[in-house]
Amino acid sequence: MIRFILSKLLYLVPTFIGITIIAFGFVRILPGDPVLLMAGERGISPERHAELSAQLGFDRPIWEQYFDFLGRLFQGDLGNSLVTKKPVLDEFLTLFPATVELGLVAILLATLIGVPVGVLAAIKRGSWFDQVSMTAALVGFSMPIFWWGLLLIIFFSGVLGWTPVSGRISLLYFFPDVTGFMLIDSLLSGQKGAFASALSHLILPSVVLATIPLAVIARQTRSAMLEVMGEDYVRSARAKGMSQARVVGVHALRNAMIPVITTIGLQIGVLMAGAILTESIFSWPGIGKWMIDSIARRDYPVVQSGLLLIAGLVMVVNLLVDLTYGLINPRIRHK
Amino acid sequence: MTSMTRILLAASALAMTSAMPAFAKTFVYCSEASPEGFDPAPYTAGSTFDASAHPIYNRLVEFKKGTTEIEPGLAESWEVSADGLEYTFKLRQGVKWHSNEKFTATRDFNADDVIFSFQRQASADHPWNQYISGISYEYYNSMEMPSLIKEIVKVDDYTVKFVLNRPEAPFLANIAMPFASITSAEYASVLEAAGTREDLNNMPIGTGPFTFVAYQKDSVVRFARNANYWGPAPMIENLVFAITPDAAVRLQKLKAGECHLMPFPAPADVEAIKADPNLKVEEQAGLNIGYLAYNTTMPPFDNPNVRKALNMAMNKQAIIDAVFQGAGQVAKNPIPPTMWSYNDAIVDDAYDPEAAKAMLEAEGVTDLSMKVWAMPVQRPYMPNARRTAELIQEDFAKVGVTVEIVSYEWGEYLDKSMEAGRDGAVILGWTGDNGDPDNFLSVLLSCASAQPGGANRAFWCNEEFSALVAQAKQTADVAERTRLYQEAQVIFKDQAPWATLDHSTQYVPMSNKVSGFVMSPLGDFTFDTVDIAE
């Protein structure tokens, strides 16, 4: 097992180097010049432009800047944002919990609804429930979520006035960040109504973000269940007179969960992409919105290091999924 | 539950934990962007100044509320020498600095703070010049302070003298701008000792009407009333900025009672807001101009008659209707009508495609095809350049001119549009910094600014015009300056280096409960005079 883990880790090294090259390289061939953007309509004299570029280190050869970037990376220094002048890592860490909170709630929603729906659809294969839920899942899978988010805002916030429009919590609550997770911090604060407020702010964004993973998980669970239920041992268990509930609960579900867990793990990348759209619709102060804004502002250090952190994160999660899969399913390990 | 009781309940919840008085009046402003930081000097965005320079800091002289006139700020009075080279400021006494958990001032504001605030921007060797690595002071530089200020002398603790290299009429307006906010030299030395210099930017200390409480990145900024403010104390106890970049979302929040006031509504929504019984809208012409700048160095656009003919072919009212949804007015001069010296006697070229066509033919221009540049971003003076370009394209087609619309990434657009020999006419605009006509006419249209690094995108160099503007800049008498600028506007209209497109209207929707908000012609949002009804 340790060899398996080690080999997996070793495997990541070249990938990680590739990621740094892409994160650095792509960002540096971005057309557009942060110095010009700062100057705006006023324009900037060539001398002042050169002076500022030199100050930011953009005048040196690109490879020199790359190794500089790598060197500082290993010291844990991800650079300073050109716009706010603050360390990128600090900014990432303040915004990251918001994205994680949104993502976790979304994946929880998707799993808690998706898995039972998938199981039920598989058991009652061909029933109206199966047909309706799978049609709904396909609609969800096909949903342009940026549009879906706008529709939900119009309806639930605009027409009905049930949910707040944007943000993480009503501004009238004010308590210190302890964990960065609004749901937990609001409870810790002991302020009445704070938790309810935080929760109500989370509903629409997490529903929007959960839409696609929910559809994928429901569909995947259903087909995994069907496949397992078709296997000989399940059929024989059933033939031996085991009750339907026992068959499903003991045999089918457990085995069907292997691919489902993988699917859930693989939704991290999907969630990240979804977070970019969801956060920009709901003004959610997370890293998705941060990345988009920074790309638009040509804030090189933020885009570089942000890409790196996000890709690194996806990589680690994928590794964990791989390892879990290896644990559950020993066959993989020996391949 | 009504939103008011919700606010009260929440406010009392706030009181329990943060030692604020119960039933504190909390005013929520749905701001359009995150502040980049809280030290106004290194930044340039208006949204940053709304959260830093205006609530937290003061300047030596300030803009009188709702005007572009200068009034005393931290300087009680000032004298200008006869040659216009020396400005001596008498400082206000007894002005208290804010305090926070790291800092309690041992002395009042004095001349050292003024010197510190300017010197750190002026001199690269100043220990606080690079207190965050890689910062620069763009406004200080672009307002030409380095070449203007010869030295700043501390006469005594409450007297400071600025010595200039040349007489400059807009100087007072310049130092009323946010970059010239006065920061505490004592706070700086405390931070220096603690080794946390970046807190000057993160936990600001000022003399302004509000003290800084907390900032949650990209989400909320909180301020509290400064109980020791030297001026009239604010009516509201807590000021909260809810950062909401999307205009539609901002409006939703305003309607839901989640905030009291918002900037920059989508023009399309203004009618609906006006109709809402719970909301009101204040409006005023913005201090801006949107224009189409021809390249006056390239034929056939070097011919003023061709430029005039094209201007006549353009249905500007249609642009105001379709792009601004009426939230703007057609521009005839290069400066906005709210600015002093605006020449209202000038008559705009009337929309007349037939005459325009005839005029083009008379100049021997047939089968003309040209490029129109449309910028990729929304600006206050131009909500949708692309749409404007499409309208111009259709108008020009009617006089036989074929238009190709081009666009570049914003930084590139700014750069390429200033390249000599540029092909095509450029849509762009300008928002005033300090309300001085010089800030428009000299920055955008003088011969000097037609050089690389300038902002004269018509490359228009008219000696007569430039001489008038330069003369006005050195003249202290406002009546005389007004005359010079009005004359310059006549030359501008006659030569038509631009098609002057629009001045956008600035709308500020707010809850009916809000009173005392004063719109600033400079586009600032200040809340020291607002109040909310119970």
Next chain:
Amino acid sequence: MTQPVANQPTARLSDAAIRRQMLAEFWFYFRQNRGAVIGMWVFLALVFIAIFAQVIAPHDPTQQYRDALLVPPVWQEGGRAEFLLGTDAVGRDMLSRLIYGAQFSLFIGIVVVAIALIGGIFVGLLAGFFGGWVDTVIMRVMDVILAFPSLLLALVLVAVLGPGLINAMIAIAIVYQPHFARLTRAAVMGEKEREYVTAARVAGAGKLRLMFKTILPNCLAPLIVQATLSFSSAVLDAAALGFLGMGAQPPASEWGTMLAEAREFILRAWWVVTLPGLAILISVLAINLMGDGLRDALDPKLKRS
């Protein structure tokens, strides 16, 4: 995405008669899936609309009727008969813009899938067939691309290339291409050691011929399934890029771009916001329905589910 690879194709079919029978069998399975058939009809309707847009559309999609800004759909008060689905902020007919939008979506889907498929097959064949360091290098590069969330990478790529429809398509294709490469490689690895390949090699077939004529046709099924999936994702992602202002640029009547332009009217004119999104949803749904049917019919292992 990669599960179909694990399935070993069943019996080897090389005979034309058996191929015909396969096609019949495919159609049989496909027809059984009602959703797939509906999806197919909707998709065909979209193709029809896109091809004959000029004939069907009542107006020029870029023609601005200055006297008809934001006219609501005909059934609503204030609607006008000549603008069935209303007009947008500069008085362009919504219906015509939506009809022309179908062209964009299909074009995006086809081009993205074509680039990603051809690129992916080529790279995957190289990696699978040659193995060794070629394989290692290629697959590492694919891993790197896959480590980034697709939309984020596409965003950065578009920022590099400059916003615009063509660049958005290239960016999306680059991001999708590793899926095809992985599938192809895995299939080639599976097929390489089979008897018919060995036989062909013994018979003296060249490497190129082996790769393209012998092996490739036998691993098409998972690729086709992946292609339909990518087709619908491409339409979605291109719309998302358009929505973020990085895709097709106005005045193009691409649906995502229309949505982005209409966002400011969200509270005032529901039709300019709702309709383009609905168009995206319907077309993506149709393609996905069809894709499901295709997968069921093509993939023997999944046929049972």
